[in-house]
Amino acid sequence: DVVMTQSPLSLPVTLGQPASISCRSSQSLVYSDGNTYLNWFQQRPGQSPRRLIYKVSNRDSGVPDRFSGSGSGTDFTLKISRVEAEDVGVYYCMQGTHWPWTFGQGTKVEIK
Amino acid sequence: EVQLVESGGGLVQPGGSLRLSCAASGFTFSSYWMSWVRQAPGKGLEWVANIKPDVSEKYYVDSVKGRFTISRDNAKNSLYLQMNSLRAEDTAVYYCLVAASARGGFDYWGQGTLVTVSS
Numbered sequence: 001d002v003v004m005t006q007s008p009l010s011l012p013v014t015l016g017q018p019a020s021i022s023c024r025s026s027q028s029l030v031y032s033d034g035n036t037y038l039n040w041f042q043q044r045p046g047q048s049p050r051r052l053i054y055k056v057s058n059r060d061s062g063v064p065d066r067f068s069g070s071g072s073g074t075d076f077t078l079k080i081s082r083v084e085a086e087d088v089g090v091y092y093c094m095q096g097t098h099w100p101w102t103f104g105q106g107t108k109v110e111i112k
Numbered sequence: 113e114v115q116l117v118e119s120g121g122g123l124v125q126p127g128g129s130l131r132l133s134c135a136a137s138g139f140t141f142s143s144y145w146m147s148w149v150r151q152a153p154g155k156g157l158e159w160v161a162n163i164k165p166d167v168s169e170k171y172y173v174d175s176v177k178g179r180f181t182i183s184r185d186n187a188k189n190s191l192y193l194q195m196n197s198l199r200a201e202d203t204a205v206y207y208c209l210v211a212a213s214a215r216g217g218f219d220y221w222g223q224g225t226l227v228t229v230s231s
Contacts, residue, residue: 001174037215041157048207049157051219060219092157096214100173101159 002027004093006104012112019080021107023093028073030097037096040069040078041103044089052091053078085111114138114220116208121225128198132225134191134208139218142186145211148193150204151224158204161193162211176202198229 003026013019029036040053051060053069056076066081080087088111093104120132132148148160161182162171170182181194191208205224213219 035215039214043157048221048224050221051213054216054219058216094157094159094214099162099171101214103157103159106156 001100002029002095002098002102004095004102004104006091006093006107009105009107011107011109013080013083013109014112015085016082019083019087019109021078021091021093021109023071023076023078023104025074025076025095027098029095030073036072038069038071038076039094039096040067041092041094042087042089043092043106044086047089049092080109083109083111114218116220116222118206118208118222118225121206121227123228123230124198125231126199126229128229129194129196130198130227132193132195132206132208132227134222136189136191136208139210141184141189144217146182146184146191147209147211147213148182148191149207149209150202151207152201152204155204159214160206163191195227198227200229203227203229 005024007022029038036056038056041049042052043049052063052067057069068079070077090106090108092106115137117135124130145164147162150160151157160173163182179197183192205226207221207224209221
C-alpha cells in the first residue's frame with residue numbers, strides 16, 4: 001500500500017500568519033493517464049471532511065484562495081497564506097492513484 | 113442539491129453483523145462509482161471500498177476483505193455495506209461518498225453513521 005506521511009502532525013499557528021503542511025508518498029502518484037491524484041481534505045471539529053484541493057493544486061469551489069497546493073511525484077505541500085480562526089481542524093492528504101487509496105495521518109492546525 | 117444520508121449504524125457485539133445504507137439524491141447515482149470511508153473515534157480516515165456503477169467491479173481495503181461486501185441498488189439510488197464478523201477495530205463513523213472525490217470529481221460527504229463493536 002502507498003504510505004502517505006504528513007508533517008508536522010501538530011501545527012500551532014498565530015492568526016494571520018502562514019502555515020505549511022508537507023505530505024510525502026511512498027510511491028509516485030502519477031497515474032497512467034498522466035494525472036496526479038493527490039488531494040487535501042479539511043475536517044473541522046465535529047464535521048465531516050471536505051475536499052479543499054484536488055489533483056495537487058486545483059482548489060475546490062468555495063475554498064478561499066489563501067489555500068494552495070503544490071508538488072509533484074512524491075512530495076506535496078498545502079499552504080495557508082494567512083491562517084484564520086475558521087481554519088482550525090485536521091488536514092489530510094490523500095492519494096487516489098493506487099488502490100487502496102490512502103490518507104495521511106492528519107495534521108492538526110490550532111491557533112496559538 | 114446533492115445529498116448522501118447514511119443509516120444503519122449502532123452497537124453490535126464482536127463477531128456480529130450490520131448492514132449500512134446510504135440514500136443518495138441530487139445526482140445521477142447510477143452513473144457513478146461509489147465508496148465507503150471510515151473514521152475510528154479520534155483517529156484518521158480510511159478508504160474502505162469502491163463499487164462500479166454496474167457492480168461489475170468492487171475493491172476493498174485488506175482489513176475488511178472477506179468480511180465486508182459493498183453493493184448498490186441503482187433503482188433505489190442506494191448504496192450498502194454489509195459488515196460481517198465485526199471486530200472492535202471496525203468501530204468507526206462510516207461515510208458514503210462518490211468515488212470521484214478521490215480523482216477530481218465532485219466531493220460530497222454525508223454526516224456518517226457510527227458503528228460500535230463492543231461486548
